[in-house]
Amino acid sequence: MSDKKRKKNNVITALVFFALYLAGFELLEKLESPPAHIIRSSLDDYIPFCEYFIVFYFSWFLFLTVTLVYYAVANGKGWHFHKVLLSIMMGMVLFLFVSLVYPNGHDLRPQVTGTNGFAAAVRYLHSIDTPTNILPSMHVYCAVACMIAWWKDTELNAKRRWIKPLTGFVGIMIVLSTMFLKQHTVIDVFTALILNILVYLFVYRFLPKNYKKFNDILNFRDMLAIPNLLSLFRIVLAVVFLGVLIRYSGDNKIVIMISVLAVAAVTDFLDGRIARRFNMVTEIGKILDPLADKITQGALMFYLTTLRREAVYLFVLFIIKEVIVSLIGSRIVLITKKNEGAKWYGKINTFVFYVIMLAFVLWPDMSNVCADCLMVVCTIFMIMALFMYIKLYISVVRSSHKEGV
Numbered sequence: 001m002s003d004k005k006r007k008k009n010n011v012i013t014a015l016v017f018f019a020l021y022l023a024g025f026e027l028l029e030k031l032e033s034p035p036a037h038i039i040r041s042s043l044d045d046y047i048p049f050c051e052y053f054i055v056f057y058f059s060w061f062l063f064l065t066v067t068l069v070y071y072a073v074a075n076g077k078g079w080h081f082h083k084v085l086l087s088i089m090m091g092m093v094l095f096l097f098v099s100l101v102y103p104n105g106h107d108l109r110p111q112v113t114g115t116n117g118f119a120a121a122v123r124y125l126h127s128i129d130t131p132t133n134i135l136p137s138m139h140v141y142c143a144v145a146c147m148i149a150w151w152k153d154t155e156l157n158a159k160r161r162w163i164k165p166l167t168g169f170v171g172i173m174i175v176l177s178t179m180f181l182k183q184h185t186v187i188d189v190f191t192a193l194i195l196n197i198l199v200y201l202f203v204y205r206f207l208p209k210n211y212k213k214f215n216d217i218l219n220f221r222d223m224l225a226i227p228n229l230l231s232l233f234r235i236v237l238a239v240v241f242l243g244v245l246i247r248y249s250g251d252n253k254i255v256i257m258i259s260v261l262a263v264a265a266v267t268d269f270l271d272g273r274i275a276r277r278f279n280m281v282t283e284i285g286k287i288l289d290p291l292a293d294k295i296t297q298g299a300l301m302f303y304l305t306t307l308r309r310e311a312v313y314l315f316v317l318f319i320i321k322e323v324i325v326s327l328i329g330s331r332i333v334l335i336t337k338k339n340e341g342a343k344w345y346g347k348i349n350t351f352v353f354y355v356i357m358l359a360f361v362l363w364p365d366m367s368n369v370c371a372d373c374l375m376v377v378c379t380i381f382m383i384m385a386l387f388m389y390i391k392l393y394i395s396v397v398r399s400s401h402k403e404g405v
Contacts, residue, residue: 010072010081017089024096028133031247036105036132041186044179049110051118053177054125060139060174063167064088067146084149087203091141091195098135100243101302105132108182122181129183136192137184140175144196147171152204227275230267231288237264238292238299245303257303258361264296265354293350294322300357307364307371314375314382321386328393335400343392349385353378 068088071081109131112122150156150167157163178184241260244253271289275281301318304311325346356374359366 007073010085014068014072014085017085021092021096025133028096028099029130031243034103034247034249036103039104039106039135039185039187040108043186044108044182047179047186049182050180051112051114051116051122053173053180054118054121056170056173057125057139057177057181057183058121059170060143063146063170063174064142067149071149080149080153083152083203083207084145087145087148087199088142090199090203091136091145091192092138094195095133095136095138095141097239099133100239101246102135103132103247104135105130106134106182106185106188107131108185110182125181125183131183134184134188136195137178137188138192139178139184140189140192141195143171143174144193145199148196148200148204225275225280225282225285226278227271227280228282228285228288230271230274231285231292234264234267234271234292235288235295237267238296241296241299242302245299245306254361254364261300261358261361268293268296294326297350297353297357298322300354300361304357304360304375307360308375310372311375314379317379317382321382324386325389328389332393332396335396343388345385345388349381352381 067084068081071084109126112119112126114120114122147167147170150163153163175189179186179189237260241257241264244256244260248256250256268289271285275285298318301311301315305315356378359374360371
């Protein structure tokens with residue numbers, strides 16, 4: 001790819017993502033929702049309001065723009081751009097999801113009565129930005145992500161030693177501004193910093209070590225294959241299902257939820273058939289299809305916890321089982337160099353799970369005895385599948401050891 005075309009693709013990718021993000025955020029702000037969960041920490045009471053920090057708060061937009069433009073257009077091979085954009089994308093997508101399923105806000109904003117330009121700027125900020133959807137703070141997260149991008153550019157820092165202190169100062173002041181302006185709570189800031197650490201470990205540590213494996217799997221052409229687009233669409237539908245469940249209270253709520261599940265079921269049926277019929281089976285598809293299934297199942301399980309308090313234990317079991325099975329599956333792929341997909345016991349467990357969850361969606365007011373029996377059956381099949389996958393993993397490990405000997 002030519003340098004000019006690469007830069008053009010970088011810019012287009014960033015613009016498309018931010019356009020979609022802003023559209024999603026605006027939709028989120030306008031969605032009907034229950035009263036926000038108020039987030040507050042006792043530490044917030046010790047932090048005074050200071051309107052002068054508005055300068056650093058607004059500098060976030062310039063800091064983010066300069067970082068992305070520089071690494072999209074001016075930086076060598078563009079690898080730094082991919083890292084910083086991926087970091088920002090992961091944080092923002094997770095933020096939208098958290099805001100959708102956990103409506104939140106704070107009540108820290110003071111009455112700004114100052115007559116100087118800084119106070120007027122704060123009043124303007126308050127008029128266009130509501131104190132809702134604040135966890136984790138994207139102002140903090142993106143500022144730190146940009147700061148990391150500059151700090152990890154060793155070649156640039158060797159030539160311009162002032163880059164680290166300057167970007168570090170700007171990043172820190174942006175973080176502080178969110179608290180001194182009462183735009184975010186201490187909790188918002190710390191959750192953003194924790195998210196920064198986790199994403200940093202994935203993007204800057206894990207991905208480079210496994211670049212070849214990911215490069216073989218995550219190629220653009222395979223991502224645009226129809227079965228894979230259907231799997232991605234199913235993930236979106238799972239998020240829509242959660243959004244309707246949590247934020248919508250109309251009379252047709254159940255009808256909408258069932259319709260979303262019906263469309264998801266159709267896409268689940270079609271993606272595998274199309275992949276096999278038209279020879280569109282890809283490695284990324286073998287990951288996306290089960291991932292979409294698990295996210296949809298998680299959404300249904302969350303719905304069940306809103307109907308039955310005791311379903312929380314089943315939800316915890318579901319999460320534990322999926323984490324263990326995912327780790328086992330990834331280890332088996334690394335050992336055997338093959339991704340053979342779900343086993344028969346996993347498919348049976350999935351079938352039983354969907355039948356039971358559909359029963360809860362269609363008859364949310366079923367008797368306690370019937371509900372308990374269905375949850376017990378679901379638990380039994382989950383545990384069975386978990387132990388069968390563990391047994392498979394032990395068998396694969398033993399076989400690999402024998403072959404190694």
